[in-house]
Amino acid sequence: MDTNITPSNFIEQAIVEDIKTKGLKKIVTRFPPEPNGYTHIGHAKAICIDFLTAEKFHGYTNLRMDDTNPSKESEVYVKALMNDIKWLGFKWKHLYYASDYYEFIYQCAIDLIKQGKAFVCDLAADQVSNMRGTLTEPGQESPYRNRSIEENLKLFEEMRAGKFADGEKTLRAKIDMSHPNINMRDPVIYRIMHVRHFRQGDKWCIYPMYDFAHPLSDAYEGVTHSLCSLEFEDHRILYNWVIDNCRILPGVKPRQIEFARLNIDGTVISKRYFHELVDGGYVDGWDDPRLPTLASFRRKGYTPTSIREFCTRIGVAKSNSVVQPHILEACIREELNKNAVRAVAVIDPIKVNITNYPANKTEKIKVSNNPTINNSKKHDMIFSNELYIEREDFMAEPSPKFFRLTPNGYVRLMGAYIIKCDEVIYDENGNIDHLNCSIVYDAKEQGIKPKGTIHWLSRPHAIKVTTRKFFNLLKEGEVFESGMLDKIINPNSMVEHTSFVEPFVLKQKGNMQFVRMGYYIEDSKLSKKTDRYYIETVSLKDSK
RNA sequence: UGGGGUAUCGCCAAGCGGUAAGGCACAAGACUUUGACUCUUGCAUGCGGUAGUUCGAAUCUACCUACCCCAGCCA
16 A cells, blocks of 8 residues: 555545554545435535545545435435536445445344343433433433343344334443433434335334444445544544444444535535425525535536535635635636637627618627637627627716726727717616717727727627526525525525527537626526526626 | 534635645736736735743643534434
8 A cells, every 4th residue: 555645634644644553455435425415515525525535545435325214315316416426527436325234234233232232222202312411411321221131132123023113112322321422322323213215115114323324334335434524523432332342343443534514605505404495495496506506506507627626625624614605616717717618698788789880781700719728719790780788888977997888988899890989878767778889990090999898799699598697595604594594595696687698609518608898607508498598697707 | 511623814725843835815017809818926923812841833731712513213
């Protein structure tokens, strides 16, 4: 095993130490999602950590569905999870299900009972809770704690056989009711649930708890490093207890290492709340552009590499940090800048008439598909006397630093002519109806060099679309709390415009970057829904 | 009043006793038929605080302070 690998974070550092001290031959990690919701950006971080860490040490990663609670899980989510992991570009070595180990886990429980380290408890849930003690006071031992091994064995078998109702009995590890760590106060490791499992059917009516199934699954698979998020730090002591006390476990003991989960400013990352938002109809579905699910990012045109790059940039550490969304945006913008085909979109249009251009005339104007690429392909835009320009590109009363179109001012139409705004025509409400402009054919001779360049579209040729800009779910610094659902997605969280794009975009298949003067709509993809086209934008880069 | 953690630039984050990497953001300038991109430059005498050890401390020690997680038969 190569020990000359330079660790780049504390996890890799720990692994390097383990390789030296334990003589590990192969590094194995696992990504263990519970299939009870769609993949989100927080998963993506964990996926990257799990897969990239193993990859760095020339090891491998398993995908394991942590399906130990049949009441919340379904096949739909395992498909989505697998699809999203593949989409991110990762390949798991083995696909496992914790439910495949139910028999093994059951045998481990029996082994624990035989050692006198587990007992069947008849206490009801609220009684267990009451007797657990508090954070500062020790708990009380269950009156069933000292049943004989034989009785425990018999009872546990009967639990499996379905002799008891839900909640009537549990199997508990016999550890220490006065342990300062509450997880060690005789934790429940098996509960009775007469619920059909999406893979096991009705084969089982007892299901192992996470704290029992997880370490056993890791060890069973030969996982060497079990990477999880910080909230499981308290569970590590139990994790190790399970592994240390199961005598029928093969192989090396896995080591659990915790890292901080991802927080993004203004974003709720929680499967539970996604369920509420989706089920409550607050959002369109799991791929609603406002949700930070991978399905949503995919729909908005984010690429897998940009998500991966984001995960790399934010790093891995143990401090509870909140990253700013613009880091992700920078990742996708950077990539799109280099690769994406660019097209013009006029998001919020105003009409411009060119008074000195023949009404029936059109001409083709060659536009580069991506000016950052040398010799990039070009496509045609059609110029006519009837145009749209962006409302923001005209100011009736310009500020000093504004150098786009102003009354009697000059501006360059991208790829085409320099025009002068001769007249502003208002409607009866005092809003701008259209602009009358003229082409300055002899700008060179006159020495006119406009500072600004704006984009434009020929009105007769433009394709009508709807653009929707979404804002973050939460305001800056706001923390999501239950009961805030209706406040989260308010009418102001979306602005919709009737917009126009050039016909060229209809022929494009991949991601596009839509051009506006001074802005990039970074994450856009033309998608056809029913009879309308939508460009869903998440954020705009305001360059001034 | 218990246990487990974390504190380094606006936001992430390296650093592991030898005198504060990098990215994002921001600012200034150059270039420009996208105010984009690209380029160049700037951006912590300071590492939660206070003492101490040391020739030398973000790194070691002590004591504080702030914040996060834990009392599901969820994961």
